[in-house]
Amino acid sequence: MTILSNIGEQMNNLYYSEKDNFFNKIKDYISNSNRELIIISPYIQINALDNLLSNCKAKVTIITTWKLRDIQLGTSELELYNYCKEKNIFLYLNQRVHLKTFINDYSSCLFGSANITFKGLALVENYNYELITKVEKLNIDSILYFKQILNESVLVNNEVYEMYKEKINELEDLPDTEEPNLIDIESRSKFLISALPMSWDIDELFQLYSSGFKTESKEKINCAIHDIVLYQIPLNLNYNDFKELLNERFFISPFVIKLLDFIDGEPRYFGRVKEWIQNNCEDVPVPSRRDLTGNIQVLYNWIVDLSNGKYQVDRPNYSERIYRVR
Structure with a gap:
């Protein structure tokens, strides 16, 4: 490289x-x-x-x-x-x-x-x-x-x-x-906000990935690079292999596993998920709930898209709700 x-x-x-x-x-x-x-x-x-x-x-x-x-x-x-x-x-x-x-x-x-x-x-x-x-x-x-x-x-x-x-x-x-060596990669915290995805749309992420990260939006490039590095996706995969590997590595993330355990218990509204993430993340300093809004919206998109119908999001009142389909 x-x-x-x-x-x-x-x-x-x-x-x-x-x-x-x-x-x-x-x-x-x-x-x-x-x-x-x-x-x-x-x-x-x-x-x-x-x-x-x-x-x-x-x-x-x-x-x-x-x-x-x-x-x-x-x-x-x-x-x-x-x-x-x-x-x-x-x-x-x-x-x-x-x-x-x-x-x-x-x-x-x-x-x-x-x-x-x-x-x-x-x-x-x-x-x-x-x-x-x-x-x-x-x-x-x-x-x-x-x-x-x-x-x-x-x-x-x-x-x-x-x-x-x-x-x-x-x-x-x-x-x-x-x-x-008192600190190594295996001992690092798995519950950081940086351990969560940033790209809004997975199909758009693949388009950036397959085009060599070419776009006029610097924010989209930064988010895409973050996700490719986070989930250790090698370059030059086709769409099916890309999404299959992304699915596998997203759902074995300790942060995602623990969050889904929380969601599986009962449908969770947006505010409760935001509260849960703030209480469970180990960032220093701890992010404010307002700062977490975008992270949770991205998480909802990824969970729904990659779960193949296992999880859904609706809006029964004013707030979005995520739940496991029974």
Whole structure:
């Protein structure tokens, strides 16, 4: 898979540590991000991050790594979790991450060698030699790559934070043994809003998928890519194979299984389903019920379409109701 096919065109736009006001180049890029900013960096120091985000208006998602030795050395900081909670930032862990990048709404990115530390951003005298460049337009392969990293990452919650804190407190000396993997893909939460589909219509999803995600609607592209990555659908399937695999993987999702158990008990109105999802999702911060409206409408469409008549939606009063056909 080609990650950044136009990288060669960017080589004349390299920025070097202190020489090119490295920190301000990154901060200006962040300040011009209005919708969604994804930050991927193995090492993050809170004060350096706070300086970068001081003018940020976008919704921020961070993917980093926590390793016990790094935490002991201070190159990673556990209290980053509490900082992110306070700032309504989503914090994820991925122990395979080594790249450093800032992604603006999955349309462009800055990438390079610098971690978000005072040395990495040339904010101290003894700074690291680093460089960055900007890619003005990400192609589909690049977006899929970044989405896959996010999909394989683990959202940090209180339980994860306390587990790391306990492990650090147990250590007296820096360990010489192989770094333990406390978080892996199998242990991540299955009850996140990001574990639910986003595309409004499955047939339209297939059309985007089969056309190489070509449409004028950036929102539809983002939703389609999310769903293809979420359900791990390989490229170039025909319609029947596509829908069969999507059906199989949708209905084995733990979130969907648990929701259908709730629905199977009795018909559920829209407000009750919204309440159930809010009470059962493990997002930090928890989304508001108003924010969940679109997610539930999409869920209704997918459940009805993929269940082959097993579930239906009607509107006996003012609110939609989903139920299992007996």
